[in-house]
Amino acid sequence: MSWKVVGTWDILAPLTSPQKGYVSCFAPVGLAAFLLVAAPDQGVTANFSLYFAHLQFLFPLLPLLGVTNGQLHNDGAKTSQQRCSLAMGVLTLYTSCSLVALGVSKTLQLDDFRRLRREASALLGERPSFLRSLEGPRRLWGHGMEGVGLGRPEIIVDIDFQGATHPQPISIRLYFSEGKINARWLLPSSPRGEDKLKSFMESLLRGSPLSHVVPALWEQVISPEAPWGATRSTSYRARTLHRELYGSWLSFLDPNLLLLLKRLQQGSTGTHTACGRCVGKKGPSFPGWRQLFLKLGFEEISRGVYAFQAMTPRFCSLFLQELSWFEHAGLRRSRPNSMNKYGTVLDEMDLSPMIAHFQQQVLQPLSRLLFPGIGDELDGHHAFVVRYRVEGAGDMDLAPHRDDSEVTFNLALGRRWAGCELTFCGLMQDQDVYHHRLSHKFPGEGWAVLHLGRQVHGTEKIRWGERANLVIWSRSWAWRAAGRIHV
Ligand SMILES: O=C(O)CCC(=O)C(=O)O
Numbered sequence: 001m002s003w004k005v006v007g008t009w010d011i012l013a014p015l016t017s018p019q020k021g022y023v024s025c026f027a028p029v030g031l032a033a034f035l036l037v038a039a040p041d042q043g044v045t046a047n048f049s050l051y052f053a054h055l056q057f058l059f060p061l062l063p064l065l066g067v068t069n070g071q072l073h074n075d076g077a078k079t080s081q082q083r084c085s086l087a088m089g090v091l092t093l094y095t096s097c098s099l100v101a102l103g104v105s106k107t108l109q110l111d112d113f114r115r116l117r118r119e120a121s122a123l124l125g126e127r128p129s130f131l132r133s134l135e136g137p138r139r140l141w142g143h144g145m146e147g148v149g150l151g152r153p154e155i156i157v158d159i160d161f162q163g164a165t166h167p168q169p170i171s172i173r174l175y176f177s178e179g180k181i182n183a184r185w186l187l188p189s190s191p192r193g194e195d196k197l198k199s200f201m202e203s204l205l206r207g208s209p210l211s212h213v214v215p216a217l218w219e220q221v222i223s224p225e226a227p228w229g230a231t232r233s234t235s236y237r238a239r240t241l242h243r244e245l246y247g248s249w250l251s252f253l254d255p256n257l258l259l260l261l262k263r264l265q266q267g268s269t270g271t272h273t274a275c276g277r278c279v280g281k282k283g284p285s286f287p288g289w290r291q292l293f294l295k296l297g298f299e300e301i302s303r304g305v306y307a308f309q310a311m312t313p314r315f316c317s318l319f320l321q322e323l324s325w326f327e328h329a330g331l332r333r334s335r336p337n338s339m340n341k342y343g344t345v346l347d348e349m350d351l352s353p354m355i356a357h358f359q360q361q362v363l364q365p366l367s368r369l370l371f372p373g374i375g376d377e378l379d380g381h382h383a384f385v386v387r388y389r390v391e392g393a394g395d396m397d398l399a400p401h402r403d404d405s406e407v408t409f410n411l412a413l414g415r416r417w418a419g420c421e422l423t424f425c426g427l428m429q430d431q432d433v434y435h436h437r438l439s440h441k442f443p444g445e446g447w448a449v450l451h452l453g454r455q456v457h458g459t460e461k462i463r464w465g466e467r468a469n470l471v472i473w474s475r476s477w478a479w480r481a482a483g484r485i486h487v
């Protein structure tokens, strides 16, 4: 076998041959595109080294395709051109695959980046007292370059904490990559501090939001026993995360619900007080309300059970953030009710005035419309969040029951889950109560159901994920005083 050096020009021949060379032209074009697309973010050097590092493995394979100098010499120009085209085709394929893979991973990373940036600016906007500065997220490309491959791209966030117990700022760097978070002290900490940080990171749920991680880090890792300093009080009101939630919730209403409420207000025939004489009489409404009701997307999913989009997804996301903030504040937390073990009572979050306002502005007109008589005068409430979770602290299901309420509003806050449908089994006084009629799946966050408290319902077992719902039990002492509790 001859190894005369004649191959160089033969290998390049297809590039100059108009008949066979068109395939090969994609290789340099692909290479150029690859570098162009990837280079601005990942750095030219890193991309060159990645690309050529892989070519190192590809080139030794070329003899297998018959592209050796010896064979070129023996086979003649025509066959050699075909084989060279094949080789260049392989290179092209490799380049194109690299390009597609890179494009997909870049899009995913960009989504993560945007989400983190939104969360970081929300946190900064709220300026929690312990947060001195928060820098990032910024991308760190090519971090941990090992061997021929690139390390996993990460997004980094630097945080400085400062509080009464820590006059000097304490810095921690968070690394987000592929749904996981890692943390490191920017200055070396004590071995005990390292251990605390390590066990804290292990306890974090996959994909935990920044708004959850930062306060939890402060509470569990950095701040000693008195995390809020000497001024720690038992009230949560002074240290809320989203002040917007501590005003009227009307700006968070879904536009369709807002429209219906407006029409109800226009069609209303004045105030109506529930009493022994008037309960059960028709409440204020307007002619043709049912058509509008259906047109706006409201649905009667089972007799006396109404489903509709009530709040915006933004409300739900702020609320969930506030909830984790509260849960890490270390204040008293009671069980939401006698059946659900896990959750939060909203009164303990100092949200009672907002619930009362929401009840009067939103739930009251709806209840007058949909449950005339019993829903005419709502004058008490008990509001809480229920939490179902497969892993960690959460209920798994809920047995059929009636609520200690006249009217119940139940709003899905999120997050993602499977199973955990709400089942409805008829009204308490029905002959066939406790017969399953419907399993309701909340279509998404912000969707709610409104039903009578004596509508028997339960919750099926959660299969995966986590569901958190905000439940408002509205009571009518006027109705109860009229002795109509059980019907
Ligand atoms: O959303 C649910 O699972 C229902 C909760 C419930 O019925 C209740 O707490 O009374």
Ligand SMILES: [Fe+2]
Residues within 6 Å of the ligand: 401, 402, 403, 457
């Ligand atoms: Fe219930």
